Amino acid sequence: MPQPRYDLVFLGGGCATLSLLTRLIESGACNGKRFLIIDPLDKKSNDRTWCFWEKGSGYFENIVHHEWTSLDFKQSGFSGSLDMGRYRYKMIRGIDFYEYCLQVLHASGQVDFLQDEIAGWGGEKPDSQGEILHLTGKKTGKIGVKTDLLFNSIPPDLGKKQPGIVSLLQHFKGIVAESDQFNFDPNRATLMDFRVSHEAGTTFIYVLPLSNNRALFEYTLFTASLLTPEQYNQGIAYYIGKFLGVTNYKIIEEEFGIIPMTTQRFPWYNNGAFNIGTAGGQTKGSSGYTFQFIQKRSAQLTTLLQNNSDWSQLKPTLTQLRGDAERFHFYDRVLLQVLASNYCPGDQVFATLFEKNPAHRVFQFLDNETNLLQELQIISSLPTWPFLKAAIKSWR
Ligand SMILES: Cc1cc2nc3c(=O)[nH]c(=O)nc-3n(C[C@H](O)[C@H](O)[C@H](O)COP(=O)(O)OP(=O)(O)OC[C@H]3O[C@@H](n4cnc5c(N)ncnc54)[C@H](O)[C@@H]3O)c2cc1C
Numbered sequence: 001m002p003q004p005r006y007d008l009v010f011l012g013g014g015c016a017t018l019s020l021l022t023r024l025i026e027s028g029a030c031n032g033k034r035f036l037i038i039d040p041l042d043k044k045s046n047d048r049t050w051c052f053w054e055k056g057s058g059y060f061e062n063i064v065h066h067e068w069t070s071l072d073f074k075q076s077g078f079s080g081s082l083d084m085g086r087y088r089y090k091m092i093r094g095i096d097f098y099e100y101c102l103q104v105l106h107a108s109g110q111v112d113f114l115q116d117e118i119a120g121w122g123g124e125k126p127d128s129q130g131e132i133l134h135l136t137g138k139k140t141g142k143i144g145v146k147t148d149l150l151f152n153s154i155p156p157d158l159g160k161k162q163p164g165i166v167s168l169l170q171h172f173k174g175i176v177a178e179s180d181q182f183n184f185d186p187n188r189a190t191l192m193d194f195r196v197s198h199e200a201g202t203t204f205i206y207v208l209p210l211s212n213n214r215a216l217f218e219y220t221l222f223t224a225s226l227l228t229p230e231q232y233n234q235g236i237a238y239y240i241g242k243f244l245g246v247t248n249y250k251i252i253e254e255e256f257g258i259i260p261m262t263t264q265r266f267p268w269y270n271n272g273a274f275n276i277g278t279a280g281g282q283t284k285g286s287s288g289y290t291f292q293f294i295q296k297r298s299a300q301l302t303t304l305l306q307n308n309s310d311w312s313q314l315k316p317t318l319t320q321l322r323g324d325a326e327r328f329h330f331y332d333r334v335l336l337q338v339l340a341s342n343y344c345p346g347d348q349v350f351a352t353l354f355e356k357n358p359a360h361r362v363f364q365f366l367d368n369e370t371n372l373l374q375e376l377q378i379i380s381s382l383p384t385w386p387f388l389k390a391a392i393k394s395w396r
Pocket of ligand 1: 011012013015016038048052119153256277294
């Protein structure tokens with residue numbers, strides 16, 4: 001039986017794939033093209049909330065659920081309102097994102113979906129109609145498809161500890177809670193509140209008000225191991241009781257997440273696939289923020305694909321595509337080393353960063369968008385010895 005032919009095949013159909021394919025289809029540059037997405041999930045649940053800072057309007061502006069014009073930072077030694085400059089802190093709900101993107105994809109009539117979990121894949125030498133890709137699906141078994149390009153966003157397995165790699169887990173429990181006793185300003189959020197127990201390691205809470213009586217509380221840790229489910233719940237309840245004086249509230253929604261924070265480098269291209277999303281290294285090692293890095297990469301790839309109609313010839317050009325400047329990976333390694341080795345407690349690192357620098361400079365730095373002068377201003381504001389020690393250890 002002849003293999004079906006697709007212009008692009010996507011393994012994994014989450015944030016990275018949907019961001020890229022939605023942009024591509026909406027760009028109008030892929031008339032007549034066919035796409036295949038393989039994912040075990042149908043993306044119909046609100047499984048995550050994306051928050052990020054942004055200047056002006058972003059590509060997914062029409063599905064931004066809430067945005068904050070003011071941000072606070074709280075820690076035992078430094079508390080204050082952050083100077084965000086032209087940045088706004090924004091929230092997109094997973095379900096709104098999935099619904100929006102899937103509606104665009106379905107309406108195009110150009111996308112096939114296969115609900116399966118891929119256990120492995122490999123290519124075969126190209127024929128006149130593109131490379132034959134052999135996939136092994138857990139449900140479907142062996143599948144052969146022809147495709148010009150393969151994009152992979154299956155989350156990487158970080159289970160195996162590799163020598164020389166510094167890793168932490170960013171793990172968090174979030175609840176959307178509602179109470180008549182809350183009295184929030186819906187324009188003002190708390191980016192980091194470190195006035196919680198640090199017994200397990202770097203721990204803080206985000207408070208993101210959605211109205212005057214409803215907020216998302218995100219109890220977050222940067223540590224090597226997870227807590228028990230009860231410990232996250234206790235952490236949130238303690239915070240709401242002690243700092244907001246509220247004990248009676250209703251939980252409307254819950255989420256739990258683990259984001260890898262690691263010095264491990266993820267290849268852009270391997271085993272015949274271009275890796276996107278977390279699999280492609282778009283999770284910032286030192287902060288866990290990913291959404292905006294995915295958007296940057298998606299925009300870059302969309303432009304490239306838009307400008308080249310023959311995608312079967314694009315592999316060599318795509319392989320050459322570069323990410324952010326190498327020095328940003330070094331900064332990530334140093335910051336992760338400081339946090340993982342506890343050379344300086346995490347709350348002090350972030351308090352110093354935000355006390356001595358305007359938040360807009362810190363945001364720009366964490367987005368890998370600063371110039372050397374701005375980086376020097378950030379570096380010189382940090383405690384010298386812990387960072388010097390970490391820099392020496394991270395040099396390679
Ligand atoms: C709960 C949560 C909250 C987050 N909040 C933020 C935030 O506020 N800001 C931010 O910047 N980042 C955040 N992140 C990090 C990051 O933005 C998300 O993880 C983002 O979804 C990463 O996009 P992705 O496409 O790489 O992975 P995903 O969106 O996870 O997509 C990967 C897809 O691969 C599928 N898959 C898995 N295994 C297979 C397989 N074997 N075969 C086929 N398909 C497979 C999965 O079902 C999934 O749909 C959060 C992460 C989580 C988990």
